[in-house]
Amino acid sequence: MDLTVIVPTFNEGPNVAELVRRVGASLRGTEFELVFVDDSTDETPDIIRAVATTVDFPVRVIHRDVPDAGLGGAVLEGFHAAQARWCLVMDGDLQHPPEDIPRMLDRAAVGDVDVVVASRYVAGGTAGGLAGVTRTAVSRASTALTKSMFPRKLHGTTDPMTGFFLVDREAVELDQLRPRGFKILLEILARRQLRIGEVPFAFASRHAGESKASFTQGIRFLTQLAMLRFGRMSAFALVGGVGAIANLVIMWGLIRLGMDYLPAAIIASEVTIIGNFLLLEYLVFADMRAESGLMRTRFIKSFAFNNLEALVRIPVLALLVQDAHIPSVLAAGITLAAAFVVRFVYHALWVYAPKRTAQAVAPARAARAERSLES
Numbered sequence: 001m002d003l004t005v006i007v008p009t010f011n012e013g014p015n016v017a018e019l020v021r022r023v024g025a026s027l028r029g030t031e032f033e034l035v036f037v038d039d040s041t042d043e044t045p046d047i048i049r050a051v052a053t054t055v056d057f058p059v060r061v062i063h064r065d066v067p068d069a070g071l072g073g074a075v076l077e078g079f080h081a082a083q084a085r086w087c088l089v090m091d092g093d094l095q096h097p098p099e100d101i102p103r104m105l106d107r108a109a110v111g112d113v114d115v116v117v118a119s120r121y122v123a124g125g126t127a128g129g130l131a132g133v134t135r136t137a138v139s140r141a142s143t144a145l146t147k148s149m150f151p152r153k154l155h156g157t158t159d160p161m162t163g164f165f166l167v168d169r170e171a172v173e174l175d176q177l178r179p180r181g182f183k184i185l186l187e188i189l190a191r192r193q194l195r196i197g198e199v200p201f202a203f204a205s206r207h208a209g210e211s212k213a214s215f216t217q218g219i220r221f222l223t224q225l226a227m228l229r230f231g232r233m234s235a236f237a238l239v240g241g242v243g244a245i246a247n248l249v250i251m252w253g254l255i256r257l258g259m260d261y262l263p264a265a266i267i268a269s270e271v272t273i274i275g276n277f278l279l280l281e282y283l284v285f286a287d288m289r290a291e292s293g294l295m296r297t298r299f300i301k302s303f304a305f306n307n308l309e310a311l312v313r314i315p316v317l318a319l320l321v322q323d324a325h326i327p328s329v330l331a332a333g334i335t336l337a338a339a340f341v342v343r344f345v346y347h348a349l350w351v352y353a354p355k356r357t358a359q360a361v362a363p364a365r366a367a368r369a370e371r372s373l374e375s
C-alpha cells in the first residue's frame with residue numbers, strides 16, 4: 001500500500017460519491033486506500049458504504065459513535081487506522097481538489113521532506129473558496145499570528161492551517177498529538193521540527209452542504225495556540241510589562257530632577273526601547289540570534305518599529321477617545337493590546353526571521369534550543 005487517503009466527515013452525504021469518483025480518477029495507478037473517519041449524525045456512513053461497493057479500490061468508513069476532539073481527533077484516528085506509511089488528509093467537501101494529489105505525491109517522492117503542505121498562500125495558490133471577506137481576513141491574520149508563534153518550525157510553510165496535506169506517519173509522534181478542533185496540521189508541525197515541502201493549490205468552494213466552522217472553532221483554535229506556544233509569547237509579554245514600568249519610573253525620576261514632562265517622556269521611551277531590545281536579544285529570542293543575521297540590523301528594525309508604533313498609537317488613541325467616545329484608559333488599553341500583538345508578530349517574523357545561510361551553519365544546535373523552548 002503506497003498511500004492512505006484520510007477524509008474526516010461530518011454530515012457530508014451529498015459530497016461522498018463525487019469525492020470517491022474524483023479521488024479514484026486522480027490516483028489511477030497508485031496503490032491506495034480511502035478511509036473516512038465519520039462523526040455524522042445523518043446517513044453519511046451508509047452512503048459511503050454504498051459507494052464503496054461501486055469502486056475497485058478499498059474504501060473504509062470508521063464511524064465514531066462518541067466523537068473525540070472533533071475534526072482533529074478524527075484525523076488522528078485515521079492515522080492510527082492507516083495501512084500506508086504516507087497519509088494524505090483532505091476535507092470531504094471537495095474544497096481540496098483531488099486532482100492536486102499527484103503533484104503532492106511527486107513532491108514527497110523527491111525524498112527530502114516529511115510533510116507536503118498544499119498551500120493557498122504560496123505563489124500559484126488561491127484562497128478563492130473561502131466564503132467572504134471576513135473569513136479571508138481571519139484566515140490571513142490567524143496564519144500570521146500562528147507563524148509568529150512558531151517562527152522556526154513553521155518557517156517552511158505559508159499555510160500551516162490548511163487541512164490538505166500529505167505526511168509521513170513515521171515522522172510524527174502520534175502519541176504526542178493533542179488535537180482539539182480544526183487545526184490538526186498545526187498540531188503536527190508545532191510538536192516537532194519536520195521538513196516541509198509546499199505545493200500551491202486553488203481552494204475551491206464547497207461542492208454541497210454547509211461549513212461546520214464556527215465561532216467556537218475559533219476559540220478552540222486560540223486555546224490550541226496558547227497551549228502549544230505559551231513559552232515565547234509570555235516571555236515577550238513579561239519583557240514588555242517590565243519595560244512599561246521602567247518607562248514610567250524613568251519618566252518620574254527625570255521630572256523630579258526638574259525636567260519638563262514631554263522631554264522626560266521621550267527620553268524614558270527611548271531608554272526603554274533600547275533596554276527592551278537587549279532583553280529580547282538575550283532572553284526571548286536568544287535561541288534565534290545565531291540564525292537571524294546581524295544584531296545591528298535587528299536593532300535598527302526593532303528601534304524603527306517601536307518609534308513608529310508610538311507615532312501611530314497616540315493619534316489612534318486620540319481618535320478612539322474623541323470620535324468614538326471610548327473612556328481614555330480603556331482606549332489606551334485597547335491600543336496597547338493591539339500594539340503588543342502587532343509588535344510580537346513583527347519581531348518574530350521579521351526581526352528574528354531565520355536567514356538561510358546562517359541556518360545551514362548551526363541547524364542542530366538551533367533546533368535543539370527551539371525544541372526545549374517550544375515543547
Ligand SMILES: Nc1nc2c(ncn2[C@@H]2O[C@H](COP(=O)(O)OP(=O)(O)O)[C@@H](O)[C@H]2O)c(=O)[nH]1
Pocket residue numbers: 007008009010011012037038039040067069070071074090091092093095163210211212213
Ligand atoms: N469526523 C469529523 N469531521 C468533521 C468534523 N467537523 C468538520 N468535519 C469535516 O472536516 C472537513 C472540513 O470542515 P468544513 O465544515 O468544510 O470547514 P471549513 O472548510 O473550514 O468551512 C469537512 O470534511 C467536514 O465534514 C467533526 O467534528 N468530525
Ligand SMILES: [Mg+2]
Pocket residue numbers: 091093095206211
Ligand atoms: Mg470546507
